[in-house]
Amino acid sequence: MRILVADDHDLVRETIAAFLEKEQRVIVTQVATLDQALAEINKAGTFDLALLDYTMPGMNGLSGFERVMAANGGNPVALISGTANKDVAEKALKLGAAGFLPKTMSAKSMVNAVRFMAMGEIYAPLDFMTAEEEINATSNLTPREIQVLKGLCDGKANKEIARDNDLQEVTIKLHVKNLCRKLGARNRTHAAMIGRDRQLI
Known part of the structure; x- marks a missing residue:
């Protein structure tokens, strides 16, 4: 399998290449700019898979990405980035990207993702793609949900929160359930942690 890794950060590029080259039958070509990537193709x-850094010289947003897609003969092209957000990832996927790899991924996860994409599958890490939805959801909390979240952060039981806000305990349970959904929390304790971390109360 021939893979092109295009990234202007030497250390990042060489690290990715080193991990990929540990795999059997993987040959990695490294370049630092979009022009070099196109010249190499x-x-x-064409390469079995091309990995492009979103901010390397010549990319000009996603227009450089589209140029490599056209040059690589229909073979998979994926975006890698340490700064691009979910919107960029979604736009790249709509343009036909094989995937999106945050540079925060572990080496093992990256190798697995590369193998996945080389087989023609689409890869985008669920935690990255949903993280901003969770953050955006925090702005949709109602004043009552903020009150309940404050109670959770104070370590109070549902009964105490209900008494403080002159509500029924069953109503508090419903608010806690909604808070967990909106914040992407696993449980009430996790919701309280998220509330503190994001300074929602």
Whole structure:
């Protein structure tokens, strides 16, 4: 399998290449700019997978990404980035990207993702793609939900929160359930942790 890794950060590029080259039958070509990537495809032919850094020289947003997609003969092209947000990832996927790899991924996860994409599958890490939805959801909390969240952060039981706010305990349970859904929390304790971390109360 021939893989092109295009990234202007030497350490990042070399680290990714080193992990990929540990796999059997993987040959990695490294370049630092979009122009070099296109030149390499012209010279050596299409790659089984091309990984492009979103902010390397010549990319010009996703227009450089589209140029490599056109040059790589329909073979998978994926975006890698340490700064791009979910919107960029979604736009790249709509344009036909094989995937989106945050540079915060572990080496093992990245190798698995590369193998996945090389087989023609689409890869985008669920935690990255849903993280901003959770953050955006915090702005949709009602004043009552903020009151309940404050109670959770204070370590109070549902009965205490109900008494403080002159509500029924069953109503508090419903608010806690909604809070967990909106914040992407696993349980009431997790919701309280998220509330503190994001300074919602």
